[in-house]
Amino acid sequence: MENYQDMLHYYDPNYKPKDSDIVCLYRFETEDGVSFGEGAEQIAAESSIGTWTKISTMKENIAQTLKPRIIELNEDKHTAKIAYPIELFEVDNMSGILSSICGNILGMKILKNLRVCDIKFPKEVVTAFPGPEHGIQGVRDLTGIYDRPFTGTIIKPKVGLTSDQHAEVAYQAWYGIDGQGLDIVKDDENLTSQTFNPFDKRMELTFEQKNRVEAETGTKKMYLANITHSNFDEMMRRSDVIKNAGGKVCMLDVVTLGFNAVESYRRKNTGQIIHAHRAMHGAITREPGFSISMLVLAKVYRMLGVDLLHTGTAGAGKMEGSANDTLILVDALEKDSIKGNDADETLDQEWYGMKPVIAVASGGLQPAKIPEVVKVMGNDIVCQMGGGCHGHQDGTAGGAQAIYQAVEASVKGIPVEEYAKDHPALQKAIDKWGV
Ligand code: CAP
Ligand code: MG
Numbered sequence: 001m002e003n004y005q006d007m008l009h010y011y012d013p014n015y016k017p018k019d020s021d022i023v024c025l026y027r028f029e030t031e032d033g034v035s036f037g038e039g040a041e042q043i044a045a046e047s048s049i050g051t052w053t054k055i056s057t058m059k060e061n062i063a064q065t066l067k068p069r070i071i072e073l074n075e076d077k078h079t080a081k082i083a084y085p086i087e088l089f090e091v092d093n094m095s096g097i098l099s100s101i102c103g104n105i106l107g108m109k110i111l112k113n114l115r116v117c118d119i120k121f122p123k124e125v126v127t128a129f130p131g132p133e134h135g136i137q138g139v140r141d142l143t144g145i146y147d148r149p150f151t152g153t154i155i156k157p158k159v160g161l162t163s164d165q166h167a168e169v170a171y172q173a174w175y176g177i178d179g180q181g182l183d184i185v186k187d188d189e190n191l192t193s194q195t196f197n198p199f200d201k202r203m204e205l206t207f208e209q210k211n212r213v214e215a216e217t218g219t220k221k222m223y224l225a226n227i228t229h230s231n232f233d234e235m236m237r238r239s240d241v242i243k244n245a246g247g248k249v250c251m252l253d254v255v256t257l258g259f260n261a262v263e264s265y266r267r268k269n270t271g272q273i274i275h276a277h278r279a280m281h282g283a284i285t286r287e288p289g290f291s292i293s294m295l296v297l298a299k300v301y302r303m304l305g306v307d308l309l310h311t312g313t314a315g316a317g318k319m320e321g322s323a324n325d326t327l328i329l330v331d332a333l334e335k336d337s338i339k340g341n342d343a344d345e346t347l348d349q350e351w352y353g354m355k356p357v358i359a360v361a362s363g364g365l366q367p368a369k370i371p372e373v374v375k376v377m378g379n380d381i382v383c384q385m386g387g388g389c390h391g392h393q394d395g396t397a398g399g400a401q402a403i404y405q406a407v408e409a410s411v412k413g414i415p416v417e418e419y420a421k422d423h424p425a426l427q428k429a430i431d432k433w434g435v
Helices: 002-006 036-046 060-066 094-101 135-143 163-175 199-217 232-244 259-267 281-285 294-304 323-334 367-377 395-412 416-420 424-433
Strands: 022-030 069-074 079-084 111-120 150-154 184-186 222-226 249-253 273-277 308-310 358-362 381-384
Touching (some): 022 094, 036 069, 036 079, 036 111, 094 259, 094 294, 111 294, 135 273, 135 358, 150 222, 150 395, 163 184, 163 199, 163 395, 184 381, 199 222, 222 232, 232 249, 232 259, 249 259, 259 273, 281 294, 294 323, 323 358, 323 367, 358 367, 367 381, 367 395, 367 416, 367 424, 395 416, 395 424, 416 424
Parallel strands (some): 150 184, 150 381, 184 222, 249 273, 273 308, 308 358, 358 381
Antiparallel strands (some): 022 079, 022 111, 069 079
């Protein structure tokens, strides 16, 4: 027993990963007295077959068939790539997979920090998950909007309005001024079913307004109602309420709900478009120290089957994340394959035909920022703004029109300051928030 455990080293730079291996890119530093190589060995062990000491139960065939290989160690960059044989995992169990490669290792004492930068999922894993039911094309077909980004607002204040007030603000946002309004109205992530705005009443009144505005404008509108609940049965009931009211979209707070609830909801095949809000992701993704990148989460949520996901605003809004950070997420969500890049700490990824997800730019945006956001993120996005709509001098309707006009400017390639000269709603937005 001692012999082959003594030989159970994971570092194997000559190993060529199999197509079926899961490859992880980790960035880490070790505590004083622990070499970088030893840190990598321990990460490989703890995330697969090993533990902190030699064990009497280890079998030679386990060590030989299931051990991962450290294929790259870069002490200067503090990174290691580890290839895990697919047999270590249950391919269609995301929670199980993440408990291994994003699990205990984040709590190990010998590490000063550890970031899971990226995971390359092989075909066996990607195709074991449903992916988005609708994806970009499905949402475009539903709305008949093909040539521009979608526009949306989050009803503000986040919580506090009554159901009647909520529905009235929704109408203003959808209709705007002279029918120049928004495609999407969204509940905020912390609006569920509070006493002052109970879910069922809000659905009844807001869908009434949606029907009204669709009849008045002859356009299709979307209401992204939040069905987040820690009780799955109640979440399903709320999904049914929306479906019965003619709603096509349900919003999930995917991080607080957990991977199980997100995939389980997707696998119910309700036919609903899934809008994924990522509240709480910052606790997982933000710190460079012990963390898992948003890129990893974005890939996971694409596999679990969301149709839209918040990605940040390419640096144009109130939340952290540079233009490049957002672009990496947009690529992971919207492309069919990605080429990894050392500088960005990313790996190759194939999607094997899995539908793409719409990236949602939200958080501190305002109308004049739309062209800048579209320039980085492309057309297949939602430009969504709460404060940047309801904070307009002419209220929600004026804000909605300003967003509408900013998108027009963006599509026509005319600078917003220029376009604003004969578009007063946009001009007022610029007067208040600048460009
Ligand atoms: C935007 C938003 C979103 C943020 C979250 C909000 O409102 O609805 O929750 O976008 O960040 O409440 O802040 P504002 P992210 O337009 O008023 O900022 O999208 O990065 O997950
Ligand atoms: Mg919000």
